Amino acid sequence: MREATRVIDRMRTDPPPRGSRITAPDGRKQVLYEVLASGSGAVLAVFMWGHMFFVASILLGTRTFDTIAQWMEHVYVAQPTVFIVLALFVLHAVLAGRKVPAQLRERKRAFALASDLKQSTRRWTGGDALTRPHAESWIWIWQVRSALLIGILGSFHILLMGLDIFSDLFGRMEGIEAVSSMARTRAGLVWLYLPLLIAVEFHASVGLLRLAVKWGPGNRLSRRTLWRIEHVIFWSFIGLGLLVLVVLAGWIDPPLAFLTGDGP
Numbered sequence: 628m629r630e631a632t633r634v635i636d637r638m639r640t641d642p643p644p645r646g647s648r649i650t651a652p653d654g655r656k657q658v659l660y661e662v663l664a665s666g667s668g669a670v671l672a673v674f675m676w677g678h679m680f681f682v683a684s685i686l687l688g689t690r691t692f693d694t695i696a697q698w699m700e701h702v703y704v705a706q707p708t709v710f711i712v713l714a715l716f717v718l719h720a721v722l723a724g725r726k727v728p729a730q731l732r733e734r735k736r737a738f739a740l741a742s743d744l745k746q747s748t749r750r751w752t753g754g755d756a757l758t759r760p761h762a763e764s765w766i767w768i769w770q771v772r773s774a775l776l777i778g779i780l781g782s783f784h785i786l787l788m789g790l791d792i793f794s795d796l797f798g799r800m801e802g803i804e805a806v807s808s809m810a811r812t813r814a815g816l817v818w819l820y821l822p823l824l825i826a827v828e829f830h831a832s833v834g835l836l837r838l839a840v841k842w843g844p845g846n847r848l849s850r851r852t853l854w855r856i857e858h859v860i861f862w863s864f865i866g867l868g869l870l871v872l873v874v875l876a877g878w879i880d881p882p883l884a885f886l887t888g889d890g891p
């Protein structure tokens with residue numbers, strides 16, 4: 628029998644080892660951390676949807692993009708958003724990251740167990756192949772990897788946006804404008820935004836699936852249905868994001884500009 632299968636069987640049957648019992652205050656603290664980690668993740672996922680529709684306005688042409696960006700700065704939505712998103716980003720990283728093993732040795736063991744489970748044919752929860760725990764152990768490892776990428780590339784992007792909104796370092800004025808967004812994307816940021824886009828969409832759609840499993844809708848919907856919803860969300864946002872990226876990079880003209888009579 629594979630080692631991972633033995634470990635899971637032992638966890639299900641053996642009493643917890645001495646000294647590992649959780650006290651009530653400890654339990655309450657962990658629930659609070661879990662609620663905050665889940666809540667901040669959900670708010671960031673919703674923010675990313677709003678963000679996608681904002682940057683997708685470039686598909687309607689540069690004037691439409693500028694009108695929306697200037698309106699968001701005029702009504703003071705853009706400025707506080709930079710600080711709120713940065714704070715949520717840090718809170719989510721600290722709280723969700725507390726479950727990632729700190730020692731390299733432990734991380735290697737988690738990785739080995741997940742690989743072991745991935746090859747296991749054993750089913751714990753019925754006949755649905757996707758309900759086998761190995762698929763989700765493996766996905767969890769990719770959640771951690773994508774989070775590391777988002778941590779590095781996302782922090783850079785948020786700081787760049789802060790500089791753009793609060794200074795005239797880029798472009799002709801303070802604030803976001805299509806001409807400077809497109810110039811820096813074309814100049815090379817496209818190669819930073821591409822992995823960031825893939826990592827963010829993967830992390831957000833899988834994260835929402837895990838929230839559904841943990842906090843509710845997962846009780847009413849089967850795992851297979853939840854995975855289908857996750858796939859639809861992931862591929863829709865990847866498709867839209869890639870289209871936005873090639874327009875920002877100047878590789879194609881805004882495809883919907885004819886609707887607004889707006890040129891590239």
Ligand code: HEM
Pocket residue numbers: 678679682705708709710712713777781784785788803807808809811812816820821823824827867868869871872875
């Ligand atoms: C803090 C507020 C944010 C603002 C104001 C903002 C604004 C923008 C703007 C104006 C662009 C167009 C490219 C450019 O100007 O360089 C862009 C692109 C992008 N942003 Fe953000 N952003 C924010 C936060 C984030 C966060 C937290 C992430 C993910 C961690 C993110 C991921 C992306 C990606 C992947 C693109 C490429 C466009 C695509 O293909 O969808 N942004 N953002």
